[in-house]
Amino acid sequence: VTVSSAAQVKGSLTYDYIIVGGGNAGLVVASRLTEDPSVSVLVLEAGVSDEGVLTAQVPFFGPMVTPNTPYDWNYTVVPQKGMNGRTFAYPRGHILGGSSSANYLIHQYGTDEDWNRLASVSGDNGWSWSNMKQYVQKHEKFVPPIDGHNTTGQFIPSLHGFHGEVSVTLPGFNQTIDPRVLEVTKQLPQFPFNEDTSAGDHDILGIGFVQSSGGGGVRSSSSTTYLANANKRSGLTVVVNAYVTKLVSTGNGRSPGTKAFRAVQFTSSPGTVPGATTLTATARKEVIVSAGSVGTAQLLQLSGIGNSADLKKVGINTIIQNSDVGENLSDHTLLPNLFTVRGNQSFDSVLRSTDLVTDALNQWMQNKTGMFANNVLNNYGFARLPSNSDIFKTTRDPAPGPKSPHWEMIFSNLYFNPGVPRPDTGSFMTMIVVLLTPTSRGTIKLKSNNPFDKPLIDPQYLTTQFDVVAIREGVKAVKNILAAPAFADYVEGPFGSAFASAKTDAQIESYVRGLTSTIFHPVGTASMSSQFSKSGVVNPDLTVKGTEGLRVVDASVFPFIPSTHTQGPVYLLAERASDIIKQADHI
């Protein structure tokens, strides 16, 4: 059952498990643990309910769920020194389903090399792809695209699950640029067509069709799937507008020197219930923190788990000294390379017209078809820097292996420039370049000991030469792609003087620093390491080092960022975490 405020929670507030954050990972674990009817789980979600939230349902509206809405935590990054001191929005889902309700629906799993690196870093072979691939079947329900077209050759069925929880689908609404994208894969041998972009042990390099977390014209989130399928279970209680302010130390653990954390303090989210009191809920077995890469790092520190020098500065007593909490923040970046195109076939002319938008929305309302029933993006590609690139003379290749990409290009049939409104006239195409193997690392620190103060988010983007060079090479490559015959009669040229004049390496670098922002994939702030390692925050079984009864299950535990979009890796991680927890507690 889902209830709308902490005041409605009945009973003694003692559960087998308490899950902090009803987001992407948290709802997977809640669903899996309550498969046993004798198990009780309380999920505390600070965000709002996703029920009736149109922007979170319509796939095309993915980019409208955030930023600066009630469904967003509305964070910004601190001024970024590698980006001319700029600051910008840093969206995170503040809604049931978390960022899986707020993301852009792109769905992939990480490469086998990503998972094998995790296995090797953590010393737990259970994280290797050969073990993790079983969870694809449990997680995924591949469904036909909304237009019902023949998808032979557009995905490889053996790589997918058809009976799992989350619907995943191929594009079902043709965009003007689609045939040109396919044509260009025949013209440029370095960017061949890739039949399936889900990754795993299938080669991800090349250009192919986006796979989206949706089905029947509607977004699939962890809430509309895992939770919806479990919500009737009597053992499950989900509270929205419930803000966890602290993990409570409940005494010494059984192992010498450890502390147990089997309780949490929570209250109604600010602005939802005037004068709300703080409640304490207790877990018989475990507290599972799934508050995401920002929320988890913040909450651990608020609870006295972190770097004692930093905690002291904001008046918090250290219970577990760990200098790695909130460190190692790693994120993919987004650079929107804008081009003007001929004609009026891009989405821009539709989106400028109230009548056309109303028509498309009516069509979606009536039968969940048409332009809005589809992801805003249909095609993307993955590439590596050439192995003889100069940068490898000074930087070790940060990719997890020779088959994993360094950068990504996303073909967008419209003007896409976060924070900058669409011009009143003109048709556009945006070639987004994403850095997939960043070497910059940042931090999430507390601003104060007030749990409602936003933390200081400093990803330190573009503070290494590798990161700038990889994006720069991506910019050159996308210019070449759009200069190929497939696009020659369509694309006019770069839009905006900064892009148009970025020709030399130095000019491109300055353009990159002036425009790059986030593609919303932060990981690493509660990094996994080997059970025997003194560095890192969680063990390979996701227990927090030095504690008992406390685990972290969310994107924050990835020590290296997967080289694909991150929701799929989070889903697989949460599936295995559920098995680990069930086994540990002999459910």
Ligand SMILES: Cc1cc2nc3c(=O)[nH]c(=O)nc-3n(C[C@H](O)[C@H](O)[C@H](O)COP(=O)(O)OP(=O)(O)OC[C@H]3O[C@@H](n4cnc5c(N)ncnc54)[C@H](O)[C@@H]3O)c2cc1C
């Ligand atoms: C705008 C955007 C677009 C994206 N696009 C894509 C995409 O197209 N494809 C892709 O693969 N990935 C995408 N991502 C990334 C992906 O969605 C995330 O990596 C993933 O969902 C993170 O899962 P999580 O469980 O770690 O965190 P989340 O899903 O963010 O869950 C954390 C939950 O904890 C809650 N919470 C936090 N603090 C507290 C607290 N103190 N008390 C109670 N609750 C709390 C939050 O409200 C949230 O619901 C996107 C993300 C965003 C924000």
